[in-house]
Amino acid sequence: MRQLQITGYGKIESNLKFTEVEKPIISDNQVLIEVHSAGVNPIDYKIVEGALKKVRKLIFPAPIGFDVSGIVVEKGAHVNHLNVGDEVYSRVPSESPGTFAEYIAVNADVVSLKPKNLDFDEASSLPLVGLTTIQSFDKATLKSGDKVLIHAGSGGIGVFAIQYAKSKGALVYTTTSTKNVDWVKELGADRVIDYKTESYLDIVKDLDIVYDTLGGNYTLEAFDVIKQGGKVVSLVGEVDKETAKELNLSAIIRLILSLKRREITKKSKEKTAYYKLILMKPDRTQLEEIKQLAESELIKPIIDKTFPFDKSIEALHYQKSGRAKGKVVIKIK
Numbered sequence: 001m002r003q004l005q006i007t008g009y010g011k012i013e014s015n016l017k018f019t020e021v022e023k024p025i026i027s028d029n030q031v032l033i034e035v036h037s038a039g040v041n042p043i044d045y046k047i048v049e050g051a052l053k054k055v056r057k058l059i060f061p062a063p064i065g066f067d068v069s070g071i072v073v074e075k076g077a078h079v080n081h082l083n084v085g086d087e088v089y090s091r092v093p094s095e096s097p098g099t100f101a102e103y104i105a106v107n108a109d110v111v112s113l114k115p116k117n118l119d120f121d122e123a124s125s126l127p128l129v130g131l132t133t134i135q136s137f138d139k140a141t142l143k144s145g146d147k148v149l150i151h152a153g154s155g156g157i158g159v160f161a162i163q164y165a166k167s168k169g170a171l172v173y174t175t176t177s178t179k180n181v182d183w184v185k186e187l188g189a190d191r192v193i194d195y196k197t198e199s200y201l202d203i204v205k206d207l208d209i210v211y212d213t214l215g216g217n218y219t220l221e222a223f224d225v226i227k228q229g230g231k232v233v234s235l236v237g238e239v240d241k242e243t244a245k246e247l248n249l250s251a252i253i254r255l256i257l258s259l260k261r262r263e264i265t266k267k268s269k270e271k272t273a274y275y276k277l278i279l280m281k282p283d284r285t286q287l288e289e290i291k292q293l294a295e296s297e298l299i300k301p302i303i304d305k306t307f308p309f310d311k312s313i314e315a316l317h318y319q320k321s322g323r324a325k326g327k328v329v330i331k332i333k
């Protein structure tokens, strides 16, 4: 079978190649998925560039890709909730990527039936962004009536997060550039802030939650716009104490990280605020929740571009441009 592989750390164009490899052999707890579509996420190109090598060092050649939709073609003896022929989707575990391939063996615990009303491209665009957002808003204990700021409403995370927060009854503010304002409004955001012409700092205040998808100064500024006791959940900010523990980092690295987040610690103390860097985890129950949300049309997938398997490297470049309007998908079959 054909698989895209990472051959070394560095530039996308010189460190990826297609290879013929054996079809995976499944264990008793796994299913073999014939991949139809694979969702692309920023983590895919970041891994190639080596941004995560301190947390998980790759052995080359290494498979790539985390989001998948496809058909179960084999199942292990201990798999009860799925059958051969089922149309499924998953965000595969971080230790075993490889959805940019014709087949992938996945632990069935993290595989769910895909939403019935979505095609394979659409279904593959939801797992990672959906799970991340559900886990982020769980940590922030989102409730109806909360005032929430979602940065980058036109990005892969943003398009899911706006619809999810609205489905929970939140009042949603979001930021994007002029060209995206109209279609982002249609996703249900109450106030779309055009960052080219307005400053969100003049518009939002006393927020319950900031969902920080941008990092850097945006993480620090989040503490200026939350209410006393508000919450900042970040996907790209500094590592907090709890997350450093989850990552099992050494005492010296934890010390360095505590120095790096000094300003965040100071600002969060001033606001008696909660701060957390989210590291999403695969979760079947939450995939089933996303399936329900999609089937009841509370969430619709927004796909910017679909690339054929042969053009996977272009797909990663496009994702890396940082200008995607929703999700990027690779069509494998």
Ligand SMILES: NC(=O)c1ccc[n+]([C@@H]2O[C@H](COP(=O)([O-])OP(=O)(O)OC[C@H]3O[C@@H](n4cnc5c(N)ncnc54)[C@H](OP(=O)(O)O)[C@@H]3O)[C@@H](O)[C@H]2O)c1
Binding pocket: 041, 042, 043, 128, 129, 132, 151, 152, 153, 154, 155, 156, 157, 158, 175, 176, 177, 178, 180, 195, 213, 214, 234, 235, 236, 277, 278, 279, 280, 319, 322, 323, 324, 325, 326
């Ligand atoms: N920690 C985790 O578990 C986790 C999980 C998922 C994602 N992430 C991270 O979260 C980040 C966002 O992911 P994503 O999939 O949403 O990325 P993405 O799809 O690449 O985001 C692209 C969007 O960002 C918007 N954007 C760029 N700069 C902006 C700004 N200054 N203000 C407002 N919008 C801006 C762009 O809109 P314009 O063209 O209008 O600027 C574009 O639509 C990535 O860094 C990703 O690695 C982390």
